[in-house]
Amino acid sequence: MKKDLSCCFPSLIPSRDTARFFLLGVLIGLAGAAVFSSLERLTELKAHHLWENRIQNFSHEHNISYDKLKFLLHHYEEARTAGVRTERSRALWDIPSAFYFVGTVVSTIGFGVSAPSTTTGKVLLVFYGLLGCSATILFFNLFLERVITLLSLLIFWCHTWQDSQCGRKDQTSEGDPNEEWKPSVYQVMLILFVAILLVAFGAASIYSVMEGWTYLESLYFCFVAFSTVGFGYFVSGQREHHEDTWAYQVANCLLMLLGVCCTYSLFNAISVIIKQGMNWILRTLDSMYNS
Amino acid sequence: MKKDLSCCFPSLIPSRDTARFFLLGVLIGLAGAAVFSSLERLTELKAHHLWENRIQNFSHEHNISYDKLKFLLHHYEEARTAGVRTERSRALWDIPSAFYFVGTVVSTIGFGVSAPSTTTGKVLLVFYGLLGCSATILFFNLFLERVITLLSLLIFWCHTWQDSQCGRKDQTSEGDPNEEWKPSVYQVMLILFVAILLVAFGAASIYSVMEGWTYLESLYFCFVAFSTVGFGYFVSGQREHHEDTWAYQVANCLLMLLGVCCTYSLFNAISVIIKQGMNWILRTLDSMYNS
Numbered sequence: 001m002k003k004d005l006s007c008c009f010p011s012l013i014p015s016r017d018t019a020r021f022f023l024l025g026v027l028i029g030l031a032g033a034a035v036f037s038s039l040e041r042l043t044e045l046k047a048h049h050l051w052e053n054r055i056q057n058f059s060h061e062h063n064i065s066y067d068k069l070k071f072l073l074h075h076y077e078e079a080r081t082a083g084v085r086t087e088r089s090r091a092l093w094d095i096p097s098a099f100y101f102v103g104t105v106v107s108t109i110g111f112g113v114s115a116p117s118t119t120t121g122k123v124l125l126v127f128y129g130l131l132g133c134s135a136t137i138l139f140f141n142l143f144l145e146r147v148i149t150l151l152s153l154l155i156f157w158c159h160t161w162q163d164s165q166c167g168r169k170d171q172t173s174e175g176d177p178n179e180e181w182k183p184s185v186y187q188v189m190l191i192l193f194v195a196i197l198l199v200a201f202g203a204a205s206i207y208s209v210m211e212g213w214t215y216l217e218s219l220y221f222c223f224v225a226f227s228t229v230g231f232g233y234f235v236s237g238q239r240e241h242h243e244d245t246w247a248y249q250v251a252n253c254l255l256m257l258l259g260v261c262c263t264y265s266l267f268n269a270i271s272v273i274i275k276q277g278m279n280w281i282l283r284t285l286d287s288m289y290n291s
Numbered sequence: 292m293k294k295d296l297s298c299c300f301p302s303l304i305p306s307r308d309t310a311r312f313f314l315l316g317v318l319i320g321l322a323g324a325a326v327f328s329s330l331e332r333l334t335e336l337k338a339h340h341l342w343e344n345r346i347q348n349f350s351h352e353h354n355i356s357y358d359k360l361k362f363l364l365h366h367y368e369e370a371r372t373a374g375v376r377t378e379r380s381r382a383l384w385d386i387p388s389a390f391y392f393v394g395t396v397v398s399t400i401g402f403g404v405s406a407p408s409t410t411t412g413k414v415l416l417v418f419y420g421l422l423g424c425s426a427t428i429l430f431f432n433l434f435l436e437r438v439i440t441l442l443s444l445l446i447f448w449c450h451t452w453q454d455s456q457c458g459r460k461d462q463t464s465e466g467d468p469n470e471e472w473k474p475s476v477y478q479v480m481l482i483l484f485v486a487i488l489l490v491a492f493g494a495a496s497i498y499s500v501m502e503g504w505t506y507l508e509s510l511y512f513c514f515v516a517f518s519t520v521g522f523g524y525f526v527s528g529q530r531e532h533h534e535d536t537w538a539y540q541v542a543n544c545l546l547m548l549l550g551v552c553c554t555y556s557l558f559n560a561i562s563v564i565i566k567q568g569m570n571w572i573l574r575t576l577d578s579m580y581n582s
């Protein structure tokens with residue numbers, strides 16, 4: 001019976017290839033870790049050194065013990081969690097900010113500028129997130145479907161136009177265009193990539209004006225937000241004067257929504273291409289082994 | 292020609308239903324915002340008040356101007372970005388921590404405990420993230436495929452066992468079990484939900500011992516991490532003594548990987564159910580309208 005099953009469910013038994021690709025993934029992760037470590041380790045040590053100097057100078061200058069300062073900083077960390085910052089920032093839990101918070105939760109960006117501190121809020125977040133994240137994935141998938149349909153339409157129009165230029169007008173009306181003009185994954189990837197670049201460059205122009213970031217920082221923020229990584233060092237719309245600029249807040253939400261949708265779709269398209277590449281490698285290895 | 296296209300590409304034109312569901316989504320978001328705002332706003336104001344009192348007392352007690360303290364805190368915020376904390380924490384950019392960082396980027400958790408501060412690091416992150424996130428989505432999708440296959444196998448076994456109890460042994464071998472015993476989306480959801488609960492309860496037991504969090508906080512951390520929201524208030528494996536506990540670090544990574552895989556799959560399963568529910572509502576509304 002076991003033999004029967006292994007032929008019916010071939011993908012269940014982890015093959016040597018699966019193990020190899022898993023190992024490859026871990027190795028690429030380690031390589032990335034080594035690169036980031038070498039890039040950032042020095043800056044980290046310098047920052048630690050600088051801070052130690054600063055706090056010791058402060059302690060010495062004002063004749064306050066190091067422990068008392070540490071106690072103040074500990075309180076400050078506590079206050080930070082509730083939204084206190086040295087530069088005055090906007091309220092974290094008024095309705096527009098709470099809406100922004102809900103948006104960053106269901107899209108799984110989770111900047112962490114604000115997070116529920118009450119137990120009720122935490123419990124509620126789990127249930128709200130469970131349904132919200134699922135609904136958002138559905139929304140993303142529907143968005144990807146529309147993009148593919150739009151692309152089919154564009155390809156269909158291009159061909160019709162080309163054919164009409166060549167005087168072969170009648171032939172194109174035949175057949176089902178949905179099938180005939182189905183775009184390849186490369187076309188989908190390309191159009192999404194261009195769309196993301198357009199959204200990111202547009203958004204970065206707005207952010208660099210409204211947030212006081214450099215253009216490069218704004219672009220970096222766009223990637224971090226659109227990919228739903230959301231580190232939380234740069235977060236848009238948190239300054240005090242943003243409370244009154246409704247247009248900017250709405251534009252911010254819409255740009256993020258568009259960016260996240262496109263990037264989710266792009267990741268899916270690239271993942272299909274990676275899968276095709278992996279299959280190609282396996283086939284090549286297989287034929288090399290067999291010949 | 293336009294008539295032809297609208298029948299060929301029906302999903303391109305945003306229907307009244309699409310607009311309705313979009314509006315529904317915004318309303319649910321606003322409702323969530325209102326609830327979280329009412330829950331958290333008071334705590335925020337209290338925390339601001341408490342902090343103002345504390346810093347004024349400190350300023351008064353030690354005869355330091357408020358501005359000088361603010362300057363120190365501003366420096367502290369800068370240092371925090373580079374990983375300085377009041378409680379001693381582990382290095383952020385040694386190889387194991389950098390590997391953890393890379394893992395939280397490609398899974399899009401992005402706790403934000405560490406983020407590249409050098410420009411090279413930021414640029415590299417964009418390219419690494421683009422490929423890494425895509426590869427991770429592929430990994431998640433392959434994981435979901437395996438889960439479905441495993442479930443098919445379980446159902447097949449159950450039926451075989453039931454039939455053998457009833458003495459109808461021969462009938463089950465016929466037909467393609469892959470098709471015949473394909474699990475429903477509800478069964479997939481149930482098994483994933485149970486799996487996540489098991490992983491979360493197991494992980495929370497470990498975290499509550501190793502991180503000094505309460506069990507409820509540990510469970511909340513599990514949801515925030517597994518759903519890839521990743522706020523960054525609770526982050527596992529950051530204490531100084533964790534540097535030496537390799538077993539815990541590896542267990543932490545594996546538990547997170549398993550949790551994120553299961554939760555991604557669960558979100559996808561729930562999104563399918565939501566889609567079915569939406570279609571059912573539309574059909575019901577349609578038949579009510581037509582009758």
Ligand SMILES: [K+]
Nearest residue numbers: 108228399519
């Ligand atoms: K995420």
Ligand SMILES: [K+]
Nearest residue numbers: 110230401521
């Ligand atoms: K995050």
